[in-house]
Amino acid sequence: MNDNGAAKYRKAGVSLGLFSLALGAAEILAAQQITRKLGIEGRQWLVRGFGAREVAAGATILARPDASGGVWNRVGGDVTDLTALTVAVRRSPGNPFALSSLAFVVGATVLDVVVARGLDRTGTTARA
Structure with a gap:
C-alpha cells in the first residue's frame, strides 16, 4: 500500500483512539444514567468497567496509531459490548436507547475492523 x-x-487510528478516550470517560462518569436508559439499573459497575477498558484502548491506540494491535483490541471490546447490549435489548424489548446503542456499536465494529485490516495491510501489525 502506498504512503498515502x-x-x-494512521489518521483513522488516531481518531478511534480519541473517540475511545471520550466514550470511556462518558461511560465512567455517566454510568448511572446509561444503565437507567438501557433498562439495566444497578449495573453501573459493568458500564464503568467498559469505560475503563475503552480508555485503556484509546491510550494504547494513541501510543501506536500506526499499529493494528490497539484497534484489534477495540474489536474485542466491541464483541463484549455487543453481547451486553444484546442482553439489554432482550430484557427491554423495544427500548429505543438500547436498540440505537446496539446499532451504533455494530457500525463502530465495522469501522474498527476496516481500520485494523487497513493497518495490517500497511505492514504495521505490531501488537500493542
Missing part, C-alpha cells in the same frame, strides 16, 4: 493509504489508516 498508510497515512489514511
Whole structure:
C-alpha cells in the first residue's frame, strides 16, 4: 500500500483512539444514567468497567496509531459490548436507547475492523 493509504489508516487510528478516550470517560462518569436508559439499573459497575477498558484502548491506540494491535483490541471490546447490549435489548424489548446503542456499536465494529485490516495491510501489525 502506498504512503498515502498508510497515512489514511494512521489518521483513522488516531481518531478511534480519541473517540475511545471520550466514550470511556462518558461511560465512567455517566454510568448511572446509561444503565437507567438501557433498562439495566444497578449495573453501573459493568458500564464503568467498559469505560475503563475503552480508555485503556484509546491510550494504547494513541501510543501506536500506526499499529493494528490497539484497534484489534477495540474489536474485542466491541464483541463484549455487543453481547451486553444484546442482553439489554432482550430484557427491554423495544427500548429505543438500547436498540440505537446496539446499532451504533455494530457500525463502530465495522469501522474498527476496516481500520485494523487497513493497518495490517500497511505492514504495521505490531501488537500493542
